[in-house]
Amino acid sequence: MKSAASRHVDAAKPADAMSSQKSTRRRVAASALVWALLLTAPYWLPLTGGYTDLGSRVLVFSLAALGLNLLLGFTGGLSFGHAAYFGLGAYGTGLMLKFVTHSTPLALLAGVALGGLGATLFGPVTVRRRGIYFAMITIAIGQMFYFVAVRWNSLTGGEDGLTGFERTNIHFGHAILNLHNSTIFYYFTLFFFAIGCAVVWSVLRSPLGHTFVAIRENQKRLRFLGVSVGFYLWIAFAISGFIAALAGALYALLNNFTSPEDLNWVLSGDFVIICVLGGMRTFWGPLVGSVIYVVVQDYLSSITVNWMSFIGAIFVLAVLFFPWGLLGFFQRRIQK
Amino acid sequence: MSLLSLKNVSRHFGAVTALSGISLEVPQGELRALIGPNGAGKTTLFNLITGFFRPSEGEVRFSGHSVKDVSPEKLVQRGIIRTFQITEIFLDLTVYQNLEIAVETAKGLNLRPWLSRRRRREVRDSIDELMDTLRLGRLSNHLAGELAHGDQRLVEMAIALSHEPKLLLLDEPTAGMGDEETQRMTELIRHLHNQRGITILFIEHDMAIIFDVADRITVLDNGRLLAEGTPAEIAANADVQAAYLGGVK
Numbered sequence: 001m002k003s004a005a006s007r008h009v010d011a012a013k014p015a016d017a018m019s020s021q022k023s024t025r026r027r028v029a030a031s032a033l034v035w036a037l038l039l040t041a042p043y044w045l046p047l048t049g050g051y052t053d054l055g056s057r058v059l060v061f062s063l064a065a066l067g068l069n070l071l072l073g074f075t076g077g078l079s080f081g082h083a084a085y086f087g088l089g090a091y092g093t094g095l096m097l098k099f100v101t102h103s104t105p106l107a108l109l110a111g112v113a114l115g116g117l118g119a120t121l122f123g124p125v126t127v128r129r130r131g132i133y134f135a136m137i138t139i140a141i142g143q144m145f146y147f148v149a150v151r152w153n154s155l156t157g158g159e160d161g162l163t164g165f166e167r168t169n170i171h172f173g174h175a176i177l178n179l180h181n182s183t184i185f186y187y188f189t190l191f192f193f194a195i196g197c198a199v200v201w202s203v204l205r206s207p208l209g210h211t212f213v214a215i216r217e218n219q220k221r222l223r224f225l226g227v228s229v230g231f232y233l234w235i236a237f238a239i240s241g242f243i244a245a246l247a248g249a250l251y252a253l254l255n256n257f258t259s260p261e262d263l264n265w266v267l268s269g270d271f272v273i274i275c276v277l278g279g280m281r282t283f284w285g286p287l288v289g290s291v292i293y294v295v296v297q298d299y300l301s302s303i304t305v306n307w308m309s310f311i312g313a314i315f316v317l318a319v320l321f322f323p324w325g326l327l328g329f330f331q332r333r334i335q336k
Numbered sequence: 337m338s339l340l341s342l343k344n345v346s347r348h349f350g351a352v353t354a355l356s357g358i359s360l361e362v363p364q365g366e367l368r369a370l371i372g373p374n375g376a377g378k379t380t381l382f383n384l385i386t387g388f389f390r391p392s393e394g395e396v397r398f399s400g401h402s403v404k405d406v407s408p409e410k411l412v413q414r415g416i417i418r419t420f421q422i423t424e425i426f427l428d429l430t431v432y433q434n435l436e437i438a439v440e441t442a443k444g445l446n447l448r449p450w451l452s453r454r455r456r457r458e459v460r461d462s463i464d465e466l467m468d469t470l471r472l473g474r475l476s477n478h479l480a481g482e483l484a485h486g487d488q489r490l491v492e493m494a495i496a497l498s499h500e501p502k503l504l505l506l507d508e509p510t511a512g513m514g515d516e517e518t519q520r521m522t523e524l525i526r527h528l529h530n531q532r533g534i535t536i537l538f539i540e541h542d543m544a545i546i547f548d549v550a551d552r553i554t555v556l557d558n559g560r561l562l563a564e565g566t567p568a569e570i571a572a573n574a575d576v577q578a579a580y581l582g583g584v585k
Contacts, residue, residue, distance in 0.1 A: 207440040207448045214437045217426040224386065224424070225441045225499065226412030232446065 042183045052182040058294045059193045060251045065274040065286030067243025073280030075236040076216030078135045080268045081142030085241040087263030089115035089248025094258045097165035111249030119241020127233040146263040161259030196243050279325025288327050339364045345394030354380045355559045367529040369546045370539045372556035378539045387411045415502030423488045427481030435463045438498035466494045486517030506538035
């Protein structure tokens with residue numbers, strides 16, 4: 001204790017430089033471990049009683065939460081409506097496959113475009129307000145899409161959901177990417193998950209990401225530095241919407257199905273829970289939260305229909321004892 | 337020509353008149369103190385100059401142009417930078433990150449999702465320069481929220497300076513500071529004025545500092561302009577004595 005304190009006083013700068021170097025090394029090691037686990041998941045998942053599609057599900061939810069977390073954890077915008085862009089991504093992809101094309105990449109692109117542009121279009125409406133009003137507007141806009149999907153029976157299949165489409169194999173000349181194979185589809189999903197991670201990671205290291213964090217920290221200060229906060233909130237909203245849409249598009253492909261539940265605010269709430277569980281201010285928090293959420297859901301829902309109350313209890317306990325999320329908690333422990 | 341000029345400016349909040357009929361000229365390069373009892377309208381005046389409030393009547397001009405209908409964000413870009421009575425910095429970020437945001441904003445890089453190596457070095461150089469000017473280097477990796485009050489004030493000054501202000505508005509820069517910190521801040525203000533020629537308008541209660549550094553003093557009382565002049569003139573002014581200087585004792 002004493003030596004740590006005196007080191008701080010005596011040579012604050014070198015000690016800081018050393019600890020920051022150490023924490024960088026630790027971060028690189030943690031990321032390497034995460035990627036190693038993800039890349040080998042189809043091989044070790046069965047050993048733990050899991051299955052490959054469960055892994056894909058974790059990736060999809062992680063990706064959606066990662067997108068949301070750019071807005072929620074790093075920009076400080078509590079959106080309870082991100083299922084809207086997730087669901088638009090899913091419906092865009094499903095409808096495209098069902099009515100327009102049998103090309104999986106094109107369908108994926110359509111889903112991402114639909115959800116992402118939806119977020120871009122409705123972003124300016126939401127960012128006019130802050131705090132609880134921002135959250136309310138995001139819910140309202142999300143529910144709008146939900147009701148459209150429920151009512152527009154002829155196109156969307158209404159409450160029963162959209163069926164009658166299937167992901168197709170991708171042909172590269174003579175080579176075929178057999179997406180019907182669960183393991184191959186897992187890597188297909190992992191590829192897009194990695195793209196999402198790369199986008200968020202590089203944004204967070206850039207002036208754009210610094211501006212997002214500054215919005216979270218002190219809007220007034222930023223405003224008096226000449227930054228129009230609403231405009232940057234909108235950009236964060238749009239980027240995060242595009243990523244959620246990508247996740248939704250992959251989800252439709254994973255299940256060969258989508259339903260209004262994928263647009264519902266309940267799912268938006270699940271994304272928020274995932275971010276909070278894992279740690280909103282950490283990069284890998286959404287992944288950790290999603291592992292907990294998806295695995296607990298998968299396990300408990302086979303035992304009881306009331307699995308949601310267990311998720312609720314876990315959430316309450318987590319917020320009480322790990323207010324910074326699981327990952328945030330460990331990060332703070334290590335830094336101390 | 338005056339850098340900042342107010343003509344007959346008033347501001348009402350409902351039935352309350354916060355400022356009435358204020359006319360003020362601050363020439364380029366001047367170090368002007370703004371004094372007055374609590375509630376005299378000093379901070380309201382800052383809010384009018386920075387575009388945060390609009391005047392109910394009258395006109396504010398900055399380097400010859402009316403600031404009517406110009407957003408606070410645009411006024412910052414034109415060179416009006418302020419600090420706040422209660423320090424406004426990014427408390428949960430390190431000192432380095434605070435300055436990083438300030439410098440990137442000053443260079444207009446906010447929209448960039450990536451930076452070239454050259455740009456990144458430019459940003460780092462500017463941050464280092466600010467750290468040197470304000471002697472913040474030793475605190476670079478500390479969270480701003482964990483700093484002593486005086487150091488937080490310096491971080492705020494560094495953020496303001498990153499924008500190379502033409503007009504710097506300081507709202508009680510030494511409030512709540514110890515003697516040594518006050519000394520440092522006073523030296524800094526004098527340095528910015530003498531060496532960099534920045535026009536400064538500052539609200540201050542500490543008479544010793546005001547009479548020490550200010551070129552001219554403007555006295556507000558109850559929303560009105562009570563007096564204006566050199567420190568010597570103000571010290572000798574009977575109205576000011578009655579309304580303010582005497583009251584302090």
